[in-house]
Amino acid sequence: xxxxxxxxxxxxxxxxxxxxxxxxxxxxxxxxxxxxxxxxxxxxxxxxxxxxxxxxxxxxxxxxxxxxxxxxxxxxxxxxxxxxxxxxxxxxxxxxxxxxxxxxxxxxxxxxxxxxxxxxxxxxxxxxxxxxxxxxxxxxxxxxxxxxxxxxxxxxxxxxxxxxxxxxxxxxxxxxxxxxxxxxxxxxxxxxxxxxxxxxxxxxxxxxxxxxxxxxxxxxxxxxxxxxxxxxxxxxxxxxxxxxxxxxxxxxxxxxxxxxxxxxxxxxxxxxxxxxx
Numbered sequence: 001x002x003x004x005x006x007x008x009x010x011x012x013x014x015x016x017x018x019x020x021x022x023x024x025x026x027x028x029x030x031x032x033x034x035x036x037x038x039x040x041x042x043x044x045x046x047x048x049x050x051x052x053x054x055x056x057x058x059x060x061x062x063x064x065x066x067x068x069x070x071x072x073x074x075x076x077x078x079x080x081x082x083x084x085x086x087x088x089x090x091x092x093x094x095x096x097x098x099x100x101x102x103x104x105x106x107x108x109x110x111x112x113x114x115x116x117x118x119x120x121x122x123x124x125x126x127x128x129x130x131x132x133x134x135x136x137x138x139x140x141x142x143x144x145x146x147x148x149x150x151x152x153x154x155x156x157x158x159x160x161x162x163x164x165x166x167x168x169x170x171x172x173x174x175x176x177x178x179x180x181x182x183x184x185x186x187x188x189x190x191x192x193x194x195x196x197x198x199x200x201x202x203x204x205x206x207x208x209x210x211x212x213x214x215x216x217x218x219x220x221x222x223x224x225x226x227x228x229x230x231x232x233x234x235x236x237x238x239x240x241x242x243x244x245x246x247x248x249x250x251x252x253x254x255x256x257x258x259x260x261x262x263x264x265x266x267x268x269x270x271x272x273x274x275x276x277x
Contacts, residue, residue: 036069
């Protein structure tokens with residue numbers, strides 16, 4: 001009968017919903033294995049490159065450690081000023097941003113200065129609070145707080161490739177936390193979520209999550225650190241996978257290969273992980 005058909009259709013929809021929900025809820029638990037730790041100093045900033053080398057600022061110096069935790073190089077911060085963020089362009093070149101000096105500097109893989117530092121006012125930036133390197137040649141993203149603009153700029157030609165005006169109004173942003181570019185997509189993180197833009201500046205996705213402390217992005221997941229847990233969100237399917245944090249009072253994360261780095265006050269701890277059978 002028609003009523004029986006409707007009833008079966010409703011049951012099918014409910015069962016399908018339950019299967020989809022389970023797909024995002026019944027994930028395996030991660031088991032963590034401690035590898036090493038790095039001292040990055042009080043209130044220091046840090047980053048890792050794709051090979052797992054760690055960069056951090058500590059006691060007036062920029063330091064580099066290899067993936068085994070051995071310090072390799074050190075560079076004085078007198079020329080750069082206080083570093084606000086570190087963005088490895090690749091394993092051979094690193095961009096560092098100083099909000100204090102409103103400048104960007106480039107260092108090679110030994111932390112030697114590759115060229116002169118550049119004042120951001122050359123690009124018409126009134127006051128930058130967030131900067132990250134781009135995988136697109138000779139380009140970087142910058143958040144201009146005064147002009148409320150997010151821009152993609154070529155540092156050689158000074159061309160502004162993308163200008164997103166009234167950023168806070170467009171995404172109802174809270175306090176900005178970090179910018180990350182992955183595979184030509186820019187991820188803008190703030191305290192209430194992460195917003196994904198394509199290389200033309202179009203908003204293509206949003207991952208709303210409260211109490212966001214830090215985040216990372218892989219090919220499959222957006223990984224969000226909140227004040228209480230680690231959340232994996234599948235970028236295509238959208239389901240969430242919540243995992244406990246192996247370190248207390250974590251205030252920063254970075255993902256590289258099969259390793260996750262957790263910052264805890266003045267220390268970064270490196271862990272590998274595996275799926276519990």
